[in-house]
Amino acid sequence: MPTVADHYDALLAEHYSRMFGDHDAKVAEQRALLERLGLRAGPERPREAIDLGCGSGFQSLALAQLGFRVTAVDTSDKLLAELASRRGQLPVDLVQGDLLEALERTGPLCELAVCMGDTLPHLGSKADVERMFAGCARRLTLGGRLALTFRDLTRELEGVDRFIPVHDSADVIMTCFLEYEPETVKVHDIVHTRSREDGRWRMSASFYRKLRLSPDWVCGALEAAGFRVVHREIARGLVTLVARSGADVGRNTKNSDSNTSSGG
Numbered sequence: 001m002p003t004v005a006d007h008y009d010a011l012l013a014e015h016y017s018r019m020f021g022d023h024d025a026k027v028a029e030q031r032a033l034l035e036r037l038g039l040r041a042g043p044e045r046p047r048e049a050i051d052l053g054c055g056s057g058f059q060s061l062a063l064a065q066l067g068f069r070v071t072a073v074d075t076s077d078k079l080l081a082e083l084a085s086r087r088g089q090l091p092v093d094l095v096q097g098d099l100l101e102a103l104e105r106t107g108p109l110c111e112l113a114v115c116m117g118d119t120l121p122h123l124g125s126k127a128d129v130e131r132m133f134a135g136c137a138r139r140l141t142l143g144g145r146l147a148l149t150f151r152d153l154t155r156e157l158e159g160v161d162r163f164i165p166v167h168d169s170a171d172v173i174m175t176c177f178l179e180y181e182p183e184t185v186k187v188h189d190i191v192h193t194r195s196r197e198d199g200r201w202r203m204s205a206s207f208y209r210k211l212r213l214s215p216d217w218v219c220g221a222l223e224a225a226g227f228r229v230v231h232r233e234i235a236r237g238l239v240t241l242v243a244r245s246g247a248d249v250g251r252n253t254k255n256s257d258s259n260t261s262s263g264g
Helices: 004-015 023-036 058-065 077-086 099-104 126-139 215-224
Strands: 047-052 068-074 092-096 110-115 140-151 163-168 172-180 184-194 201-211 227-235 238-245 254-258
Touching: 004 077, 004 184, 004 201, 023 058, 047 058, 047 099, 047 126, 058 068, 058 077, 058 092, 058 110, 068 077, 068 099, 068 110, 077 092, 099 126, 110 126, 126 140, 126 215, 140 215, 215 227, 215 238
Parallel strands: 047 068, 047 110, 068 092, 110 140, 227 254
Antiparallel strands: 140 238, 163 172, 172 184, 184 201, 227 238
């Protein structure tokens, strides 16, 4: 059975960035989101941030542009190589490996940790999610912030709605198919590529599992790890949460559940 890392190495990493369109535009979109959430470094020295599951760098580059010194963690050497080719002189350090193990290594305390895109459901179990939150609590400064985005997969799509078009260009067509299980969703990625040599289309396919995490469960797990959720919104199934660590966190939580706001 393929792991998430196997799936990315064998199939998805090669095509990952094209799923999102223009890379620079996606970085700009994520920068605007981070600014809207108030996640900008102060005017003094660059502050430390860690990007858990950084992919090709949409959040890492945005954070660096906003004044953070970023530790970018991912299992995929292909995606990290792409990020390395795009970072230029921005202060982004690359770490290849499991994000849970990365949190347990010795490293600088961070003012901000992010786990965005749809990385959180890639973890192997709810216990791993709880372990990640505990690791973030240890890695963050008092009052440091953790920002999460993830898809709420608790509501099941039915019939042909389980087939989701992902990308369509002259040489690549990408589709995913969802198969629901009690605690997880099997995500089947199907990629058709057209050969430059003979013009024929060839299909590659693989699957991996995502956790079905409800916003309420995630908020409860954050609070159990010592965080207080200070921002929560849901837009077209994409959940965005910001939580503060430690005893000095605020007590007012912005809460906006919407089906009309733009998601990522």
